[in-house]
Amino acid sequence: MSEKRSNSKNKVDQYIDLHTHQQPLDKDVIAVYNHLLHEKTDAPEGLFSAGQHPWYADRLPLDDLSKMLDQLVFNSNLLAFGEAGLDKVCNIPLQIQQDVFELQLNKAVEYNKPLILHCVKSWEEVIEISSGYPVKKILHGYNGTVELTGRLLLEGFYFSVGSAILNSNAKIRQSIQSIPPTSLFCETDTSQVSIKSIYTNVSDALKMEEDVLRSILFDNFQHLLEECLK
Numbered sequence: 001m002s003e004k005r006s007n008s009k010n011k012v013d014q015y016i017d018l019h020t021h022q023q024p025l026d027k028d029v030i031a032v033y034n035h036l037l038h039e040k041t042d043a044p045e046g047l048f049s050a051g052q053h054p055w056y057a058d059r060l061p062l063d064d065l066s067k068m069l070d071q072l073v074f075n076s077n078l079l080a081f082g083e084a085g086l087d088k089v090c091n092i093p094l095q096i097q098q099d100v101f102e103l104q105l106n107k108a109v110e111y112n113k114p115l116i117l118h119c120v121k122s123w124e125e126v127i128e129i130s131s132g133y134p135v136k137k138i139l140h141g142y143n144g145t146v147e148l149t150g151r152l153l154l155e156g157f158y159f160s161v162g163s164a165i166l167n168s169n170a171k172i173r174q175s176i177q178s179i180p181p182t183s184l185f186c187e188t189d190t191s192q193v194s195i196k197s198i199y200t201n202v203s204d205a206l207k208m209e210e211d212v213l214r215s216i217l218f219d220n221f222q223h224l225l226e227e228c229l230k
């Protein structure tokens with residue numbers, strides 16, 4: 001272990017939960033709460049992402065969504081837009097999902113925010129639609145094959161890994177080894193599994209010491225903050 005790494009290790013004892021729908025309770029977890037705008041509740045207290053989920057893409061007129069995002073950028077705790085994307089398993093017509101997705105891609109470019117992506121059985125469309133937008137795209141709940149991961153890496157995507165990693169047969173158990181650690185985040189999403197246990201399983205799958213992983217993921221998060229909260 002390099003000296004630089006062991007020095008930073010002492011400072012970095014916090015876990016980063018990049019995407020969660022639960023308010024964090026644990027003091028050593030920095031969580032990014034996902035604020036679903038169709039619920040029209042107040043912005044949360046700590047760091048958050050905000051957007052229109054494809055499942056609820058018909059709940060807000062585009063104009064309203066646009067105005068809400070324009071106002072939220074004045075909140076210094078807004079880290080990212082989303083989750084946004086496409087989901088072919090839900091009942092919302094794809095064109096409506098796409099319009100809402102594109103609006104959020106545009107806002108992400110305009111305000112220099114990353115976009116948390118939700119993608120279910122829509123890889124071709126998500127890759128094609130998002131390719132023209134120079135934003136940091138983070139695929140949340142990622143559980144793709146080695147082949148898909150290679151393709152997404154070429155397109156510059158980042159990956160947030162959640163509770164799927166606990167399943168020894170999950171695709172992510174293999175594909176995570178092809179993801180450069182600097183392109184990786186962890187999350188709990190709606191799962192009751194703790195972020196600590198996700199870190200343990202990710203470090204196991206990567207055959208990496210857990211404190212090294214914690215340090216790398218902390219650095220990744222720092223970069224995200226530097227890029228997006230300026």
Ligand SMILES: [Zn+2]
Pocket residue numbers: 019021034083189190
């Ligand atoms: Zn989510």
